[in-house]
Amino acid sequence: MPTTLDTDVRPEDRFVSAFKVNHGQTLNGTSASIAQQREHAIERFAQLGLPTKEQEAYKYTNLATVIDRPYTLPLSPEMPAVTEEDIAPFEIDDLNAHRLVLVNGRVHEGLSDIGDLPSGVIISSLDRAGQEHPDVVEEHYGAYVDFEDDAMAALNTAFVQDGAFVYVPSGTLLEKPVFVLHVHAGEEDLLIQPRHLFVVEDGAVAQIIEKQHSLTDARTFTNTVTEMYAGRDANLQHSITQHQGDHASQVMTTAGYHRDNSTLTSNLFSLSGEVVRNNQTLTPDGEHCESNLYGLVLGKGDMHVDNHTLVDHVHADCASNELYKHILNDRSTAVFNGKVFVHRDSQRIDAYQQNDSMVLTNEANIYTKPELEIYADDVLCSHGATSGQIDREGLFYLRTRGLTENRARILMLQAFAQEVLDEIRNDAVKAHITGVVRDRLARSFT
Amino acid sequence: MHARIHPTTPYPPTNMALLEVKNLHVGVEDEDIEILKGVDLTVDTDEVHAIMGPNGSGKSTLAAVIAGREEYEVLDGEILYDGEDLLELEPEERAEEGIFLAFQYPVELPGVSMTNFLKEAVNSVREARGQDELSAAEFLQMVRERAELVDLNADLTKRSVNEGFSGGEKKRNEIFQLAMLEPRLAILDETDSGLDIDALQQVSDGVNKLRSEDRGFLVITHYQRLLDYIVPDYVHVMVDGRIARSGGKDLAIELEEKGYDWIRSSEGATAAA
Structure with a gap:
């Protein structure tokens, strides 16, 4: 019942x-x-x-x-x-x-x-x-x-x-x-x-x-x-x-x-x-682990997506990679909080984290917070976050070659997403998601 | 003897000059400054015009305005292309009509594949010109031929647009795109800047092979040296937003000897007279 x-x-x-x-x-x-x-x-x-x-x-x-x-x-x-x-x-x-x-x-x-x-x-x-x-x-x-x-x-x-x-x-x-x-x-x-x-x-x-x-x-x-x-x-x-x-x-x-x-x-x-x-x-x-987190968010309408991630390095000699990208259209909002925690005895950790966002309208928002908490002293950890709009110079360059403004936009956004799509190891899944992203971008800019 | 590339289909013939710039005044959007202060210039097919001038004289602005850069505001005057108002057209429409700008700073586009972008670009201008879309095989054949013509390593076309290219490769890539898009008016904006002597020769060699009776060139440069390789039919000297003097190729040599101050002072003398 x-x-x-x-x-x-x-x-x-x-x-x-x-x-x-x-x-x-x-x-x-x-x-x-x-x-x-x-x-x-x-x-x-x-x-x-x-x-x-x-x-x-x-x-x-x-x-x-x-x-x-x-x-x-x-x-x-x-x-x-x-x-x-x-x-x-x-x-x-x-x-x-x-x-x-x-x-x-x-x-x-x-x-x-x-x-x-x-x-x-x-x-x-x-x-x-x-x-x-x-x-x-x-x-x-x-x-x-x-x-x-x-x-x-x-x-x-x-x-x-x-x-x-x-x-x-x-x-x-x-x-x-x-x-x-x-x-x-x-x-x-x-x-x-x-x-x-x-x-x-x-x-x-x-x-x-x-x-x-x-x-x-x-x-x-x-x-x-x-x-x-x-x-x-x-x-x-x-x-x-x-x-x-x-x-x-x-x-x-x-x-x-x-x-x-x-x-x-x-x-x-x-x-x-x-x-x-x-x-x-x-x-x-355990030793020599590889932990990978890749994410792509396509925001539209009033969609709200919040990704909180944690890579908890409890052991030495491990590597982690994290790349999250957002393409935010309309009034969509994204939140990214990527935490990498390296415990005191977890030496020789190689941790990389990056979050990049394309904010396409004045009404869209990104709240991003890379968060590293490191208690070991022999580690290589980096993080970065960028947010911005489509590069005007790039758009102009493509338009002078005969591409419409919309096609130029789609091409540049697709290229932006590509880095995350390239991390999909299964070819069928990669082709599928790439197609979904391409169709979505095409619908957003016509 | 170099092979010459001709556009495969001629555009509608016209009695008008290819490009006529008349009393062009240009400022920057939302700013109270005037960069071009009344430029007059006529370029026809089968002609190479060089525009020389000191930094800040407005040479690159003129190139950008012809190509359709939106940050500039035309305050007065007009640009006619085949007798039609060019300023009404979007940058991509100008490309379709046969205008090509080789950038002073070619833009790196990580993730945008050279091949995909160029195929789309070539086919969009071909469609606008009433030419058939190229098949994948025809396109690749054309890429191979034109890359060879401008001495560009064809492997570069498999990479992202300009990403990781050397300065010389970027400039040659511009000339390669020129060869692929077959414009009627090609504008080279300081294509020689930053190049070593070998790259300068390669770029010039590419341009010379692309000279044609159906195509006009507007070559913008700060230095006379480029004009030793790309020999112009006309030389214009731009000073302070105006074309201060025009002449044949000897003007460039005279200018190199006497410097831009010579033009400035004779300008002043003319104004005082």
Whole structure:
């Protein structure tokens, strides 16, 4: 039975009472660790309260306006009918992937197409994984995201029901990428809390490609938590495209933890949304790790995108790279807070961070804050932030060669975005996103 | 004997001069200064005009105004191109009509591929001139030929526009684009500045190969040395926003010997008389 949030009480109390009503019923535990963490999580959530603009981390992002709505919590397993034709437009040409489809935060087995998998690889719903592979879930669930001081992660942990689960055992190279497609559907305004767990063990290699879309004009708020683990010598590439439309808001919390000699890479593309807040943390806990964070935000309309990232260098001899770019049109706003934390004994860290923004109108805004906190003395860390408009001289140069002002603009903005697009390792995904960016720029300047 | 490049399709023939600048007064947008104070100049096809003058005399402003730079404001006078009002046209429309400006400081455009940009540029001017769009193969063939003509390493065309190019490569890249876009009026804005002797020769050699009866050149330079390589038909000396003196190629040599003060003082003498 769906639970509708009562807007007559303060939002925190709404969630707490919804929890009490459903706890032990729809909110049971498919695995012991999921069940065990719920009660403590709702307690922490009640104590912390929803983030407000008084908190430094949410200074520029007002979640209250998008959370304080009479959403329905879809806690029962029923989901609206969604067909192959409905999701066809969201496919990526030539991807050839293991496909997992989630509707309103739950895996839809009928639409998913996992295909043949190498021995030991598991791609399923978190719900099913909790029943069938409790040992893996027990070991990793809740191990990388810390909800003690994070109300949204606590809220997710209290209400978690399902999400995507990927497990690649030690030494396995998963040749085909895992394509995780999220769609929202139905007429109701929904508050959805998916929980994903991606485990890539020692020496394993995997690519996970997520796309978020919507089939509905209803308002949605998605509070996602994703945990990623990459073992020694492993390589995990994670890309996510956020493109749910103007009525969708979300907080997406991603925690990536990785061990010696491993590489963890995140490519993020924010293309639409009402209020989008991403909290991404990478923790390279071993020697010679490489942690990469790349992001591209295309702001339009009244879109608000806030990216908070943290690379937590808890171990020496690691490298991290971070590049976020914004192209902000109309009245869109972007926030970037990129923190690199180098602990006292984490010597010989090579950390690079850059954030560049194109602010195309007088009404668009960027709030950027590179933040380095370094306690080791033998490190190489750099950061930079730029914001500006399209170079007039460059525009004139191209126009004197016969390009219209719009074409010159598109070409220069595409070139600006290219540096981030070039970091996509999967050719099909790169071609897809490049096309999406090109079409968007072409539509913006015609 | 150098091969000469001719535009593949001639433009509508006309009795008008290619370019007529009449009593042109130009200031800067939102500022109360006048840079050009009544310039008169006529350039026709099959002619090379050199404009010389000291720094700040307005030479580059004249080039920029002809190409359509928006920061300048025309206060008085007119520019006719084939007898039509040029000032009404956007920079890209001027390019389509056959005006090309080789920049004094070619702009670096990181991430903008030379090949993609040039293909789009060439095809947009071709379309405007009623010529067929080039196929990928035809375009590449043209790139190879024209790069060779101006002695540009064709590998440079695989990079981002001007990014990481040396000074000489940037200038040769301008001449290469000139060869690709086949303008009727080519304006070279201090193309010689900062070049060593080899680069100066290469650039001049490229320009000389591109001289044609269908094309006029306006060569802006501070120094007479360039005109040893690109021999002009006419030389104009610009001082303080006006063309103070015009003559044949010997004027450049005389100027080199006597210096710009000679023009200034004779200007003064004329004014006093």
